[in-house]
Structures are given as C-alpha cells and as structure tokens.
Amino acid sequence: MKILVLNGPNLNLLGKREPAIYGNLSLEEINNNLSVLAAELRVDISFQQSNHEGDLIDLLHHAVGEVDGVIFNPGAFTHYSYALRDAVAAVGIPTIEVHLSNIYAREDFRRHSVVAPVAAGQISGLGANSYLLALRALVELMPCWRKNDANENASSDK
Template sequence: MKILVMHGPNLNLLGRREPAVYGALTLDEINAGLGALAAGLGVEISFFQSNHEGELVDRLHQAVEKEDAVVFNPGAFTHYSLALRDAVAAVGIPVIEVHLSNIYAREEFRHHSVIAPVAAGQISGLGGTGYRLALRAAVELAAVGRNKQCSKE
C-alpha cells in the first residue's frame, strides 16, 4: 500500500512561521514522524510540498496511478481553491484533509473548506498528531477500498 502526503503553500516554513499558531515542528520533522509511523504500519509513504496550486493539482492527478490514499494539508487553498476541490473529487481514492491549527477557531474566512465536502474526512487543530491520525485513517480507508476491489474481481 502506498500513501501520499501533500503539503500546500507556506508549510515549507513550519517551525519558524507563526509557531504560536502552527507549532514548533518543521516540515521535515513532521515527515520523519510520518515515515516512522508508515514503516510501523507496513506501508510506503511519499511526500510532496508545493506553494503552487497547479503543481498540487498535477500531483493529485498522478496519485490515481501511484498511491492508494492521500493525506493533504491544502493550506490557504483550503478556503477557495475550486481547482483543488475538483481534483480531490476526481481522483477516486481516499483523501484526508488535515490542518495543524483549528481552522474553526481562527479568522472567519478560515471557517469554510471547499475541500471538506469531497474529502473522505478532515482533521483540524491537533498539530502534528493530526497528521499521524490522518495517516492511520488513510491506511484504513485504502484497505477497505482494496478489499472492495478484490471482492469485485
């Protein structure tokens, strides 16, 4: 089983970008923790970060052929990117939306996610723990999808 973890805009600055909001963990530290968890779960994991909407869309499209599920923090694109929303809807594999901060406890414009209605689920406000929970959920959902596919064959 293969899981993709995607990080959107500005997440490359974690650890120094508003640590009171996003915590002190760097993106590399989050990825390292996820890599260790993935090894323990017996799954392959890959990571992708971009500050560019089109690159994120392209990588989601590629996930259909390469991965069984996606953990995705779309960053600020969460609130307005219909292109990413449509890509998540189109891929047909489980996508778990994750946010380090509680987007519902922040500025009002952050309270709405255009991704959530087409994602398999959303985890918000648990810091790095949210990514680990999202990875576990992605693995479970991908396994269910695989079992359904096997029973159809």
C-alpha cells in the same frame, strides 16, 4: 499500500512561521515522524510540497494509479480553491484533509473548507498529530473503501 503526503503553500516554513498557531516542528520533522509510523504500519510513503496551486493539481493527477491514499494539507487553498477541490474529486483517491490548527476556531474566512466535501475525512486542530492520525485513518479505513469501490463497480456493471 502507498500513501502520498501533499502539503500546500507556506507549509515549507513550518517551525518558523507563527509557532503559536502551527507549532515548532518543521515540515521535515513532521515528515520524519510520518516515515517512522509508516514503517511501523508497513506503508510506503512519499512527500511533496508546493506553494503553487497548479503544481498541487498536477501532483494529484500523477498520483492516480500510483498511490492508494493521500494526506493533504491544502493550506490557505482550503478555503477557496475550487480547482483543488475538483482535482481531489476527479482523481478518486481516498484523501484525508489535514490542518495543524483548528480552522473552525480561527478567522471567519478560514472556517470553511471547499475541499472537505470531497475528502474522505478531515482532521484539524491537533497539531502535527493531525498527520499521524490521518495516516492511521487511511491504513485502517482503506479495506472498507476498497470494498465499497468494488461493490460500486459491480453494481455499475449490471
């Protein structure tokens, strides 16, 4: 199984950026923790981060046929990027949306995700553990998603 961890704008500043909200771990530390868990779960994992919406869309497009699942923290794009929402929907890769903070307990504009309706799930508010839980969820749920895809393909062939 191959998993892509995709991080959006400003997440490269983790550990320095508002630690009271986002925690003290850097993105590199979060990625290292994910690598350790991925090794335990026997999963190949790769990491990408961009502050640019188009780059994130391209990374999602290039993931088709290359990865089995995506852990995606779109950052502020969560709340308004219909282009990213459409890319997640278009690629058809099971995607777990993650957030370090509880977006539903923050400012009004952060309480809505345009990505969540097309994601397989969403985990927020659990700090860096949100990423670890997303990886576990992808690994545990992947066989179910593959079975559902096979059933949908079989019924559409009729």
